[in-house]
């Protein structure tokens with residue numbers, strides 16, 4: 001995958017203006033709390049997702065008292081081709097994304113050009129919160145390894161939006177919903193089939209990573225797909241999905257939204273036949289989350305022949321050096337470009353010294369100023 005060679009940020013959180021020349025393997029950003037480390041990773045992530053990994057409010061990213069942020073990246077492709085990507089966003093909510101001088105109209109195009117996998121302290125709450133973060137795991141995988149998924153998902157989302165609009169409006173009859181129900185079921189069939197196919201391979205990889213990690217997880221962690229359709233629905237027949245909506249539409253009308261469907265899925269994690277959220281210790285949860293992300297990166301590489309970039313935010317404060325070393329070693333062995341933040345340089349220096357012959361670029365961050373410090 002393309003390497004991020006140069007990053008330029010302007011008026012992004014507390015980063016007034018900076019130009020960084022990045023290395024092909026490890027890039028470490030270290031500095032005191034509130035110096036701007038996570039902001040740098042956020043700016044890199046913006047070039048992949050056109051959003052932040054820590055807030056849904058994009059205007060929070062614009063530096064206080066400034067009207068507009070800009071993030072610019074130069075990517076070196078595998079064929080030595082240089083791609084230039086720029087994103088700007090202003091307080092009025094206007095966004096402009098340019099690639100090599102032309103407008104980019106969708107975030108998915110960005111993500112395809114620079115796939116990023118992120119692990120931050122929040123990632124370790126995966127089992128405890130709403131399904132959103134768990135859904136994001138499978139969505140990320142299917143989006144990247146199944147090129148047809150995006151189209152099916154867009155059509156599904158369009159049908160769902162129209163269906164929900166009618167349900168909210170109320171006073172409708174079955175016939176008005178039917179065209180959207182038909183489209184929704186047709187696309188759901190594709191979505192479910194692609195998810196199933198990817199999950200089977202993913203679960204196998206995840207289990208291998210887990211058992212290599214520790215005997216305590218060998219055969220004891222179970223990951224399964226919890227469909228968003230009522231229990232027992234056959235997910236491989238459009239007719240059976242339509243029958244479900246036939247039975248549900250009046251209830252959905254009362255609720256004002258679509259209570260079942262492929263958008264409502266979850267991933268269920270169990271440890272020794274009990275819910276992982278209840279039965280894993282905090283430390284065990286971290287190990288399982290790490291294994292999940294390793295398996296995600298591995299599946300990505302296996303299926304696409306490319307490597308995703310990896311962002312690790314503040315992990316030395318969450319992981320002991322043994323686990324951190326193993327994680328860095330495994331991710332680097334895939335060939336990924338890594339961007340890591342830590343409060344103190346020493347937290348990572350010993351870890352990375354153990355990974356011999358691996359180029360590492362060090363950046364000291366202080367009050368929004370970034371300086372290279374490679375000695």
Ligand SMILES: Nc1ncnc2c1ncn2[C@@H]1O[C@H](COP(=O)(O)OP(=O)(O)OP(=O)(O)O)[C@@H](O)[C@H]1O
Nearest residue numbers: 013014033034035036037038039060061062063064
């Ligand atoms: N829109 C903004 N404009 C200016 N400053 C901001 C904005 N948003 C956040 N900040 C400030 O930027 C600083 C850097 O935040 P950031 O989260 O990047 O720090 P950090 O180095 O990751 O800290 P920690 O080690 O505590 O995680 C903080 O002081 C924060 O208050």
Ligand SMILES: [Mg+2]
Nearest residue numbers: 037038039314
């Ligand atoms: Mg931080």
